[in-house]
Amino acid sequence: MEFRLLLRPHHLLILILYVTSSFQFGSATGVLRVQRKFSGQRQLITELRAHDVRRHGTILIENSRGAVDLPLGGLGLPTATGLYYAQIGIGTPSKNYYAQVDTGSDILWLNCITCGHCPKKSDLGIELTLYDPKGSSSGRLVSCDGSFCSSTYGGDVPGCLSDMPCEYKVQYVDGSSTSGFFVNDYVQYNQVSGNHKTTTANSTVIFGCGAQQSGDLGSSSEALDGILGFGQSNTSMLSQLASAGKVRKIFAHCLDTINGGGIFAIGNVVQPKVNSTPMVSDTSHYHVTMKSIGVAGTSLKLSTDIFQTGDMRGTIIDSGTTLAYLPEDAFKPLMNAIFSYQPDLSFQTFQDFLCFQFSGSIDAAFPKITFFFENSVELQVYPHDYFFENGDGIWCTGFQNSALQSKDGKDIFLLGDLVLSNKLVVYDLENQVIGWTDYNCSSSIKIHDEKTGAIYTVDAHNLSSTARSLDIGKFIAVLIICLMFHLFH
Ligand SMILES: *[C@@H]1O[C@H](CO)[C@@H](O)[C@H](O)[C@H]1NC(C)=O
Ligand SMILES: *[C@@H]1O[C@H](CO)[C@@H](O)[C@H](O)[C@H]1NC(C)=O
Ligand SMILES: *[C@@H]1O[C@H](CO)[C@@H](O)[C@H](O)[C@H]1NC(C)=O
Ligand SMILES: *[C@@H]1O[C@H](CO)[C@@H](O)[C@H](O)[C@H]1NC(C)=O
Numbered sequence: 032m033e034f035r036l037l038l039r040p041h042h043l044l045i046l047i048l049y050v051t052s053s054f055q056f057g058s059a060t061g062v063l064r065v066q067r068k069f070s071g072q073r074q075l076i077t078e079l080r081a082h083d084v085r086r087h088g089t090i091l092i093e094n095s096r097g098a099v100d101l102p103l104g105g106l107g108l109p110t111a112t113g114l115y116y117a118q119i120g121i122g123t124p125s126k127n128y129y130a131q132v133d134t135g136s137d138i139l140w141l142n143c144i145t146c147g148h149c150p151k152k153s154d155l156g157i158e159l160t161l162y163d164p165k166g167s168s169s170g171r172l173v174s175c176d177g178s179f180c181s182s183t184y185g186g187d188v189p190g191c192l193s194d195m196p197c198e199y200k201v202q203y204v205d206g207s208s209t210s211g212f213f214v215n216d217y218v219q220y221n222q223v224s225g226n227h228k229t230t231t232a233n234s235t236v237i238f239g240c241g242a243q244q245s246g247d248l249g250s251s252s253e254a255l256d257g258i259l260g261f262g263q264s265n266t267s268m269l270s271q272l273a274s275a276g277k278v279r280k281i282f283a284h285c286l287d288t289i290n291g292g293g294i295f296a297i298g299n300v301v302q303p304k305v306n307s308t309p310m311v312s313d314t315s316h317y318h319v320t321m322k323s324i325g326v327a328g329t330s331l332k333l334s335t336d337i338f339q340t341g342d343m344r345g346t347i348i349d350s351g352t353t354l355a356y357l358p359e360d361a362f363k364p365l366m367n368a369i370f371s372y373q374p375d376l377s378f379q380t381f382q383d384f385l386c387f388q389f390s391g392s393i394d395a396a397f398p399k400i401t402f403f404f405e406n407s408v409e410l411q412v413y414p415h416d417y418f419f420e421n422g423d424g425i426w427c428t429g430f431q432n433s434a435l436q437s438k439d440g441k442d443i444f445l446l447g448d449l450v451l452s453n454k455l456v457v458y459d460l461e462n463q464v465i466g467w468t469d470y471n472c473s474s475s476i477k478i479h480d481e482k483t484g485a486i487y488t489v490d491a492h493n494l495s496s497t498a499r500s501l502d503i504g505k506f507i508a509v510l511i512i513c514l515m516f517h518l519f520h
Contacts, residue, residue, distance in 0.1 A: 104494025
């Protein structure tokens with residue numbers, strides 16, 4: 032039997048920032064853990080601003096912040112593309128680029144014209160475009176002595192001479208990586224201007240020009256032009272647009288496994304309403320606090336230790352990951368509870384996936400899983416979410432054991448598209464909360480537009496592509512991504 036499966040290995044989390052004090056690649060002499068040093072301060076700024084708004088009514092900058100509608104394509108099922116991507120315009124004249132949307136990483140980067148091992152074509156059926164800083168009249172190199180570079184690397188960049196570029200490297204656990212240099216150019220996006228309506232707006236944004244891609248990022252299977260990191264660090268496009276006063280630091284996604292694509296919007300979502308859980312402070316990614324796991328309404332008996340948060344522990348929400356990974360001490364009891372509903376199944380494993388033959392309705396035959404979070408927020412995961420069909424009546428389990436994927440990530444709950452799809456997920460960075468609700472991602476949401484004070488309807492998109500499933504079983508576990516500074520020679 033042929034087993035067709037495609038998994039997206041990019042669990043895009045930047046966990047460690049290495050600063051090399053010499054210019055040799057790999058000769059890191061100082062290792063700096065990224066702490067959210069400024070999170071306290073940032074919170075304070077938000078509070079102060081809220082306070083100011085109350086006192087003075089409105090402030091000009093508040094009025095200029097519009098909502099953004101990012102057209103989305105892709106299909107997050109493991110048997111389809113396994114990812115979601117958005118279209119953005121960059122440069123003068125503007126060209127269209129397709130980038131994977133990823134809440135687990137912090138920069139936007141695109142394959143660059145000088146690229147060594149960039150894919151030339153994509154099996155996703157989209158046309159790839161290389162970014163050429165010289166081909167855009169507004170493209171500028173970002174120098175290593177500028178404030179962006181020094182604040183990204185936490186101080187003066189060792190050995191920096193003026194005119195040297197500010198470089199970056201992002202590395203993934205599957206061995207793939209991207210490195211290059213930062214550039215500054217116009218990004219064009221769709222600003223919401225009415226119900227079902229957008230107009231083009233622009234802003235300059237600093238992003239990575241990928242000069243060298245390795246591993247999976249160089250292959251043409253599911254290749255895109257780059258990755259659009261929606262992390263909360265200052266380097267993300269969202270943070271840059273927010274500090275330019277163009278948008279609020281709130282965004283939402285609704286990833287549609289039924290029709291593909293979905294909704295990805297920046298702005299204050301007023302409908303549907305979501306219940307929110309606090310983000311864990313002092314972590315660099317979208318960490319939340321899970322409290323327990325229920326199977327058809329009954330809580331699993333689990334040690335509370337496994338829900339502890341911290342470095343390489345706790346629960347991470349990551350749209351750049353296809354599946355969902357649980358620590359072994361939660362994974363095994365959960366699997367036992369799920370399969371106790373159908374004790375007579377016979378299992379087969381395919382490429383590390385636990386699969387079984389089943390005819391009939393899996394939603395009727397298996398239990399609903401509920402993840403409980405702080406603030407009594409629940410995330411419901413249905414059998415049709417956590418199982419995926421792989422050919423005639425063969426169903427496979429999307430939940431994975433973190434311990435089998437990576438030593439570093441063995442204690443992490445990593446919640447990817449498997450459990451995030453078909454829900455509206457709202458990331459409110461201003462209030463440091465994340466919320467969600469079950470939702471029809473082919474429909475529309477309502478966003479408050481600060482520019483006019485109106486409430487506008489934003490529709491779902493499905494960027495067309497000839498996406499098809501591929502024979503790939505690359506399986507990556509937990510990600511370790513390093514943002515590395517080094518100079519090329
Ligand atoms: C991030 O940006 C904010 C506001 O622009 C600034 O106050 C803060 O110092 C920056 N944080 C870092 C780590 O550079
Ligand atoms: C950016 O937007 C402004 C205002 O709409 C417009 O005049 C300008 O031509 C745009 N620039 C680019 C590079 O798109
Ligand atoms: C989801 O919304 C779309 C667009 O409004 C609609 O055509 C479709 O029937 C809805 N699906 C369900 C299951 O309600
Ligand atoms: C997305 O839209 C395209 C046409 O625009 C369609 O061919 C494709 O089937 C849609 N994707 C899904 C998963 O339905």
